[in-house]
Amino acid sequence: MRIAVLDDYQSAALxxxxxxxxxxxxxxxxxxxxLSDLDALAERLEPFEVICAMRERTPFPAALIERLPNLKLxxxxxxxxxxxxxxxxxERGITVCGTDSSAHATSELALALLLALxxxxxxxxxxxxxxxxxxxxxxxxxxxxxxxxxxxxxxGRMAELVKPLGMKVSAWSQNLTGERCDxxxxxxxxxxxxxxxxxxxxxxHTRPSARTxxxxxxxxxxxxxPDGALINTSRASIVEHQALLGWLDANPAxxxxxxxxxxxxxxxxxxxxxxxxxxxxxxxxYVSRENYTTFYRQTVENIEAWLAGEPxxxxxx
Numbered sequence: 001m002r003i004a005v006l007d008d009y010q011s012a013a014l015x016x017x018x019x020x021x022x023x024x025x026x027x028x029x030x031x032x033x034x035l036s037d038l039d040a041l042a043e044r045l046e047p048f049e050v051i052c053a054m055r056e057r058t059p060f061p062a063a064l065i066e067r068l069p070n071l072k073l074x075x076x077x078x079x080x081x082x083x084x085x086x087x088x089x090x091e092r093g094i095t096v097c098g099t100d101s102s103a104h105a106t107s108e109l110a111l112a113l114l115l116a117l118x119x120x121x122x123x124x125x126x127x128x129x130x131x132x133x134x135x136x137x138x139x140x141x142x143x144x145x146x147x148x149x150x151x152x153x154x155x156g157r158m159a160e161l162v163k164p165l166g167m168k169v170s171a172w173s174q175n176l177t178g179e180r181c182d183x184x185x186x187x188x189x190x191x192x193x194x195x196x197x198x199x200x201x202x203x204x205h206t207r208p209s210a211r212t213x214x215x216x217x218x219x220x221x222x223x224x225x226p227d228g229a230l231i232n233t234s235r236a237s238i239v240e241h242q243a244l245l246g247w248l249d250a251n252p253a254x255x256x257x258x259x260x261x262x263x264x265x266x267x268x269x270x271x272x273x274x275x276x277x278x279x280x281x282x283x284x285x286y287v288s289r290e291n292y293t294t295f296y297r298q299t300v301e302n303i304e305a306w307l308a309g310e311p312x313x314x315x316x317x
Contacts (some may be wrong), residue, residue, distance in 0.1 A: 001026040004048040007057035017296035021176040037217045042067040062088035077295035099298035106285035107157040113257035142166035147199025150206025197222040208235040221247035233285040246278045
């Protein structure tokens, strides 16, 4: 049997879990790069019976799945993976499984980005590296308002993290209830426009869907404060990047921090890398030693359970 482990950027897969039981039964190949070309990807993965995917780094649409005749088990890290056509996989008799994922890793990164934007840490650090000194003014988080788009598992954790800083917290999403806001001590905004107009900082923690695709468009950015800040650690599809760049260009005091992108890895020549009002991280919201340990250990468990005829953590879609 042949097992492929995909997109292991940090060479962590084989060190954070015990694969020895599988090494006796299978040949394990680890890939540390990401292929985006469908033909090249299909050629690479065609020999494998088991493929281990890292979240959405490599999508598995029906067009790819139908070109993998040997594939029997697809294991993705995380509880769900919108980039896998689970229905297409099941039609071909392929079992699709997931793993647990932390509720705090991405929220902790969002908090770090919030702190960095508020005190202008990136331009200050860059100035020091280049021989300069203080550049511009930061601002306090105490008494500032954080607007959270999506108050689910991750958004709720974000609300808990900023409360000790003395921030006011508001939230909005299409399905947000007053009961959920009361549970977390958060002000419920009636509309996205109201949230954006009131918040000093806005952080996105909603799931990607047809309703949230392009949610932050030109009309939405027009509602934001001219010195506001946006943080997106959720999905790139929620923010129209041209609208974001237009808002930043029109408001020199505005800023944004992004951890997710339309195409990943981001091309070296992409101008988004050099916009002076953007703080960028390379999709590391879930990338922590503890989270990866859960990912890879449960990946091994899933493969062993499947081999025993008792699949674990199967995905429904």
